[in-house]
Amino acid sequence: MSGFRPRNGLLVAVAASLAAAGVLAHEGATGVVAERMKAMEAVAADVKVLSRTLKSESTVTADVRSRVLRIRAQAHDILRLFPPGSNHGNTLARPEVWTQRDEFERLARAYDEASERLVASSAAGNLAETRRQFNDLTHQCASCHRKFRASQGEMRHSGEAH
Numbered sequence: 001m002s003g004f005r006p007r008n009g010l011l012v013a014v015a016a017s018l019a020a021a022g023v024l025a026h027e028g029a030t031g032v033v034a035e036r037m038k039a040m041e042a043v044a045a046d047v048k049v050l051s052r053t054l055k056s057e058s059t060v061t062a063d064v065r066s067r068v069l070r071i072r073a074q075a076h077d078i079l080r081l082f083p084p085g086s087n088h089g090n091t092l093a094r095p096e097v098w099t100q101r102d103e104f105e106r107l108a109r110a111y112d113e114a115s116e117r118l119v120a121s122s123a124a125g126n127l128a129e130t131r132r133q134f135n136d137l138t139h140q141c142a143s144c145h146r147k148f149r150a151s152q153g154e155m156r157h158s159g160e161a162h
């Protein structure tokens, strides 16, 4: 590193900061916006582990059950994390979250219901059904994101007109 001239060091820093756009989003976000980003990231981490363990394990493990319960808790809470007026700061939430509220709430409810079914099948120890419900849940994530979440490149910043 110390061998680089300052100009190169700067380029490295710029490249690193572009790669870390997601991290920067967290740094710029405050209040409920930061809270919902953290909640989404936590759920994404559980989903990642579950997609691995549900394939490799031959039973519904205690770890699977506890992750599924955590996902349901977040799903129950999801609308609270998008209150009116939280369409500001560094956020990936599209304005449609608020302007097409009925549709957003419909998808949030569908997600919540999918999480209930996932909890029920994992509590029953039914691995095949747990796998099926897990796939269904991840489709719910995707269908909401398709409509209501911007890509990192479209990240909006406070001060912009929207």
Ligand code: HEC
Pocket (backbone or CB within 6 Å): 022, 025, 026, 033, 036, 037, 038, 040, 041, 043, 044, 047, 078, 090, 091, 092, 093, 094, 097, 104, 107, 108, 111, 137, 138, 140, 141, 142, 144, 145, 148, 149, 150
């Ligand atoms: C009802 C809509 C909806 C559902 C369901 C939903 N999300 Fe999201 N998600 C969003 C929105 C909107 C954002 C952008 C939030 C923001 O930046 O303020 C987001 C952001 C994220 C992010 C990025 C967080 C960040 O750092 O900005 C991840 C990761 C994520 N969601 C994962 C998931 C996973 C995994 C699921 C399903 C288990 C899920 N989401 C379900 C709407 C949803």
